[in-house]
Amino acid sequence: MSLVVQPFRWSDIDTVDEVLRSAFKTSYDRIDNLKRYLEIQSCGPFVAKIDSEIVGFGAAMDYGRFAYIGKMGVDPRVQRRGVGGSILKAILGWLEDRKCPTALLDASPYGGPLYEKFGFIESDLTAVMQRNAVKNCTKEQSALNRAKTVELPRLLSFDKPRFGADRLQLLRSYLDDDPTRFLVSCDQKGLVDGFLVAQSRVIGPWVAINAEVAEGLLDEALEFSYEESPTVFVSASNEAALELLLRHGFEKQRTQRHMYKGKSIQRDRKGSIYGQANFSFG
Numbered sequence: 001m002s003l004v005v006q007p008f009r010w011s012d013i014d015t016v017d018e019v020l021r022s023a024f025k026t027s028y029d030r031i032d033n034l035k036r037y038l039e040i041q042s043c044g045p046f047v048a049k050i051d052s053e054i055v056g057f058g059a060a061m062d063y064g065r066f067a068y069i070g071k072m073g074v075d076p077r078v079q080r081r082g083v084g085g086s087i088l089k090a091i092l093g094w095l096e097d098r099k100c101p102t103a104l105l106d107a108s109p110y111g112g113p114l115y116e117k118f119g120f121i122e123s124d125l126t127a128v129m130q131r132n133a134v135k136n137c138t139k140e141q142s143a144l145n146r147a148k149t150v151e152l153p154r155l156l157s158f159d160k161p162r163f164g165a166d167r168l169q170l171l172r173s174y175l176d177d178d179p180t181r182f183l184v185s186c187d188q189k190g191l192v193d194g195f196l197v198a199q200s201r202v203i204g205p206w207v208a209i210n211a212e213v214a215e216g217l218l219d220e221a222l223e224f225s226y227e228e229s230p231t232v233f234v235s236a237s238n239e240a241a242l243e244l245l246l247r248h249g250f251e252k253q254r255t256q257r258h259m260y261k262g263k264s265i266q267r268d269r270k271g272s273i274y275g276q277a278n279f280s281f282g
Helices: 010-024 031-041 083-097 112-117 152-163 168-177 211-221 239-247
Strands: 003-007 045-050 053-062 067-074 102-107 121-131 144-146 182-186 192-198 203-208 231-235 250-262 273-275
Touching: 003 083, 010 031, 010 053, 010 067, 031 045, 031 053, 031 067, 031 168, 045 083, 053 083, 067 083, 083 102, 083 112, 102 112, 112 250, 121 239, 152 168, 152 192, 152 203, 168 203, 182 211, 192 211, 203 211, 203 231, 211 239, 231 239, 231 250, 231 273, 239 250, 239 273
Parallel strands: 067 102
Antiparallel strands: 003 045, 045 053, 053 067, 102 250, 121 231, 121 250, 144 182, 182 192, 192 203, 203 273
């Protein structure tokens, strides 16, 4: 067996998507997020090849203060043969070269032991909440608008201290996808107090100063159509978010271990972060 780990390229997208479908046992594609890696930070994703055939993928998005590792998947035919560990080693080496002090990820029960071997420590749990019931919610007049009418620097000044790092490029990419599904809430003074991106299957990133603002954003987001019942990824310790989601027909499907390696950092996961972008970008 000849195993090599190489940078991910545009020409690899379709093959990697098939590998990830097999690895995660899902039918939907991940093309948009694979493209997002290449458009935002093309040096962060890697593929593993055995005898020139792509059999694994993993990536990191380096935000400077920390990086988020995600999309770690290996073809079921070659699992438990060191492929995942080789990809993770390449990612961590890349982050070390960039002097990124902290790596974060959300580990499945299957992946957790691998990350522990590489020195990752559990710091929280992330709940996967999916909307399985439709509940009618009365909407009141709000201060919501579309992000195209809000300057991204203003949005970033709200998001950065809560997310914990500068993710302007990621937010801009969601805005470019569909401005109508990028919701922003402003207070009476016109200051941003929350925002939400209604992706095709995921509600997030979703950040708000309090539950009232978060609910106004959610009410608006639930007016959109989705490819399947929408999912929210949120800290299992964020009681306000969980209560809000349960009340709006979401149910907990599972939890994943939120883990870190390197310097411990403080982020507002248990407060103003009501939903992650996904398990790839945090």
